[in-house]
Amino acid sequence: MVPAGSTLPSRLARGLAHSLLVTLFVGASAAAAPVKQVPEGGRAIPVVQRGIVCGPVSGGWILSADGRALKPPAADAEGLARTLDVKVAEDAAHCATSQDTVTVIATRAFPSIDAAATTFFPDEGRLELKGQRLQDVAVVWSSPRGPQEGPLVGQDVCLNPTTAGRLSECVVPLHSGLPSDAALFWVPAHGRRGPDVTTYDANGTLVEPESFQIRPGRVVLTRPLVKSNGVDLAKGPGQVAVTHPEAIASADCAPARCETTDEGIAIRDVTGLEAQVNLRLRLAPRVVFSRGEALDTTVSVALPILSCPLSVVEGTALREAEESSLVVRMDPSCSYEPQALLWRVNGERVEVGQVVKVTAGVYVLLHTQGLSDQQVTVTATNAPVGRTVVASTTARTLPLPYPRANLELPQHGPIDFIPTNRPALIQVAGGGELGRFVVRPLEGAYRVSVQDNIPRVLGDTTAGGFVALRFGYRVPSLPGELASTDLAVVEERVQRAVREASVPTNVAHLIEFLCADKDGVDTSIEPSRPFRIPYVSRNTCRVIIHRERLSPEEGVQEIVLRVTVTRPDGTTRGESQLEQRMLLRSGGEERVLPIPGNLAQFDRILVQVSHVADESRYALSMTDRAGLPSAQWTAIVEGGLLRLYATGAVPAGLYRATNPSGQLTLNFGVLSRLVLLNNEGQERLVGIEVGLMGMGLIPQTNTIRFPPTLALVGGLGLRIPVGTGAAIGVQAWIAREFRADITRELRAGEDPATTDLRVPASNWSFIFGPSISIGNVGFNL
Numbered sequence: 001m002v003p004a005g006s007t008l009p010s011r012l013a014r015g016l017a018h019s020l021l022v023t024l025f026v027g028a029s030a031a032a033a034p035v036k037q038v039p040e041g042g043r044a045i046p047v048v049q050r051g052i053v054c055g056p057v058s059g060g061w062i063l064s065a066d067g068r069a070l071k072p073p074a075a076d077a078e079g080l081a082r083t084l085d086v087k088v089a090e091d092a093a094h095c096a097t098s099q100d101t102v103t104v105i106a107t108r109a110f111p112s113i114d115a116a117a118t119t120f121f122p123d124e125g126r127l128e129l130k131g132q133r134l135q136d137v138a139v140v141w142s143s144p145r146g147p148q149e150g151p152l153v154g155q156d157v158c159l160n161p162t163t164a165g166r167l168s169e170c171v172v173p174l175h176s177g178l179p180s181d182a183a184l185f186w187v188p189a190h191g192r193r194g195p196d197v198t199t200y201d202a203n204g205t206l207v208e209p210e211s212f213q214i215r216p217g218r219v220v221l222t223r224p225l226v227k228s229n230g231v232d233l234a235k236g237p238g239q240v241a242v243t244h245p246e247a248i249a250s251a252d253c254a255p256a257r258c259e260t261t262d263e264g265i266a267i268r269d270v271t272g273l274e275a276q277v278n279l280r281l282r283l284a285p286r287v288v289f290s291r292g293e294a295l296d297t298t299v300s301v302a303l304p305i306l307s308c309p310l311s312v313v314e315g316t317a318l319r320e321a322e323e324s325s326l327v328v329r330m331d332p333s334c335s336y337e338p339q340a341l342l343w344r345v346n347g348e349r350v351e352v353g354q355v356v357k358v359t360a361g362v363y364v365l366l367h368t369q370g371l372s373d374q375q376v377t378v379t380a381t382n383a384p385v386g387r388t389v390v391a392s393t394t395a396r397t398l399p400l401p402y403p404r405a406n407l408e409l410p411q412h413g414p415i416d417f418i419p420t421n422r423p424a425l426i427q428v429a430g431g432g433e434l435g436r437f438v439v440r441p442l443e444g445a446y447r448v449s450v451q452d453n454i455p456r457v458l459g460d461t462t463a464g465g466f467v468a469l470r471f472g473y474r475v476p477s478l479p480g481e482l483a484s485t486d487l488a489v490v491e492e493r494v495q496r497a498v499r500e501a502s503v504p505t506n507v508a509h510l511i512e513f514l515c516a517d518k519d520g521v522d523t524s525i526e527p528s529r530p531f532r533i534p535y536v537s538r539n540t541c542r543v544i545i546h547r548e549r550l551s552p553e554e555g556v557q558e559i560v561l562r563v564t565v566t567r568p569d570g571t572t573r574g575e576s577q578l579e580q581r582m583l584l585r586s587g588g589e590e591r592v593l594p595i596p597g598n599l600a601q602f603d604r605i606l607v608q609v610s611h612v613a614d615e616s617r618y619a620l621s622m623t624d625r626a627g628l629p630s631a632q633w634t635a636i637v638e639g640g641l642l643r644l645y646a647t648g649a650v651p652a653g654l655y656r657a658t659n660p661s662g663q664l665t666l667n668f669g670v671l672s673r674l675v676l677l678n679n680e681g682q683e684r685l686v687g688i689e690v691g692l693m694g695m696g697l698i699p700q701t702n703t704i705r706f707p708p709t710l711a712l713v714g715g716l717g718l719r720i721p722v723g724t725g726a727a728i729g730v731q732a733w734i735a736r737e738f739r740a741d742i743t744r745e746l747r748a749g750e751d752p753a754t755t756d757l758r759v760p761a762s763n764w765s766f767i768f769g770p771s772i773s774i775g776n777v778g779f780n781l
Contacts, residue, residue: 059080405426
């Protein structure tokens with residue numbers, strides 16, 4: 001229907017063909033009217049032998065004078081009606097009441113089909129027509145399906161043929177799997193075929209239905225002609241099934257005798273000494289077999305003699321594997337015991353392993369020295385005779401798959417080595433669709449265990465170096481104990497180190513920080529919870545490393561221990577610093593590290609322990625590397641409630657609030673300060689201050705002149721530390737001034753000789769303002 005190279009979708013073409021098929025067969029059986037068809041523009045054809053055609057007629061058809069014949073319209077006739085239902089009657093008087101009709105069809109010009117150049121592909125379901133005027137030509141095919149099912153019929157249409165030179169070519173799709181002698185008939189464009197259809201040519205001459213039959217010049221078979229993979233002689237003559245028995249002209253299988261039957265080839269008189277029968281089939285005339293681009297008229301095949309049906313179980317025949325095994329299945333009808341037969345694989349004698357008998361057959365395990373060919377031939381001979389083949393089969397071998405394994409420590413992620421101190425989970429892939437790999441133990445290197453259906457690998461504690469994991473290839477679909485039998489042993493293509501697996505453990509369990517209480521009883525300090533050390537017990541603190549708490553499964557732990565002691569002002573006490581990097585192994589005695597140095601009040605002790613993130617040592621998780629276990633302890637030495645100390649103060653600009661008031665520039669003095677301390681040894685903001693202060697060291701250029709003054713001050717001060725020994729603050733003091741008189745400027749009109757410029761002022765005053773203090777020399781109370 002669709003020519004080669006056409007872009008018309010096959011679905012559309014088959015839909016059209018199906019419609020024509022329905023019209024042809026369903027419509028023909030439902031309508032009682034006969035059909036007469038003639039090419040357009042042809043001569044008149046008789047419509048009725050007796051009676052008349054009731055006129056008038058339309059669509060370009062012309063009724064003859066005697067009313068019995070019709071001339072078809074020309075191809076270019078106006079209002080052309082290719083199909084016309086005309087009423088017929090005995091005479092003109094009965095035309096009004098007559099119900100009889102005749103269908104006349106004006107087809108296109110008949111095609112000219114080159115039968116010698118036409119090719120039929122029954123297996124692929126297509127017909128390659130060559131000829132002229134092929135457009136819309138239909139092909140009807142029929143084949144006897146069976147005595148009870150009736151014939152298999154169908155029709156398809158040639159659409160858009162291609163033209164090369166004088167001939168056109170069209171590929172018509174047919175039903176695939178037709179016999180090579182299927183009856184093929186062409187139908188003119190717009191025409192019909194059926195038992196009630198009468199066809200005339202353009203000259204008005206009746207055409208016999210057999211004239212439309214297509215006899216292809218060549219029938220090409222593409223499917224394998226022989227369907228059997230052996231000759232079963234267990235129950236009499238062997239039957240070889242073929243796909244096209246009708247296409248076989250003769251068969252030869254000397255020295256045996258072959259006969260063609262309706263179903264295939266019957267083989268008789270086999271001597272029993274040969275392992276196979278060489279069958280040669282000669283095809284019927286015009287029938288060829290396609291073998292690639294070559295076309296053969298004969299087909300030769302070597303069939304093993306299957307006295308007992310035998311097959312190789314899929315997925316068990318592996319090539320390129322040393323000392324592999326394969327499994328064959330004997331049919332349940334076989335009465336032979338597998339152990340009593342001599343088995344050969346590719347001509348080499350092999351040993352029989354396990355034998356499992358189930359309803360589906362007898363499964364036999366055969367041990368080989370390895371397979372290297374693309375296919376394997378297995379034969380079983382009768383032991384007493386030695387040459388009588390009682391079972392034989394040939395199958396393709398599969399390339400040996402290679403395993404892909406991943407090792408993983410639970411909750412710690414994948415690893416690339418075999419641990420010796422704790423088992424690792426193993427996941428294996430790469431067995432293909434039918435098989436699977438199972439890890440096998442290797443004495444002296446590693447052991448294998450199964451827990452919760454998950455295999456685990458544990459290295460031998462005495463092993464070292466590198467080793468490749470070994471895997472057994474199995475086919476789980478095999479029955480019985482064969483499902484757990486290794487058909488081949490394969491080593492991993494990579495080698496893995498065998499060593500101890502170090503898993504970061506909880507360091508808070510290994511490290512203990514102890515200090516004594518006021519009664520001298522040791523107290524274990526909890527991590528991340530501050531602890532107050534009595535002052536009398538300040539030198540009893542120590543760090544204990546419990547190596548005995550480390551289990552062998554955790555491996556070697558590499559940790560860093562840091563001890564930092566800071567004073568209340570934030571400076572570090574150098575003599576008390578400690579930092580050690582150490583390796584901890586399971587077992588051994590505890591190790592005690594005292595906190596060095598003579599601690600003082602409110603000294604803070606910080607003990608920190610962390611793991612060293614070393615990939616070469618630890619099995620580190622790929623997603624949780626920042627979460628390595630660490631711990632820290634904090635303790636502070638108790639101290640007094642008050643602190644009395646001396647500091648130097650530089651008030652930047654004190655303000656004298658007592659009359660006369662004013663700004664005092666450049667002040668300097670020494671203060672004694674008494675403040676409350678918090679639990680951390682830090683000063684409260686407000687304290688009591690007493691000291692000597694030099695004030696107004698730089699005279700002011702205003703109307704009131706304050707002389708430089710030495711004052712005894714006392715009051716309150718707010719002090720905020722800004723660094724080591726330094727602070728800024730605000731003070732409010734009562735001062736006793738030791739100074740000269742305060743004077744004022746001479747006003748205009750006043751006589752300097754007679755005017756007193758002294759300003760009456762008390763030696764007691766109230767002053768306040770900001771200051772900067774430096775130093776902190778004193779002691780806690």
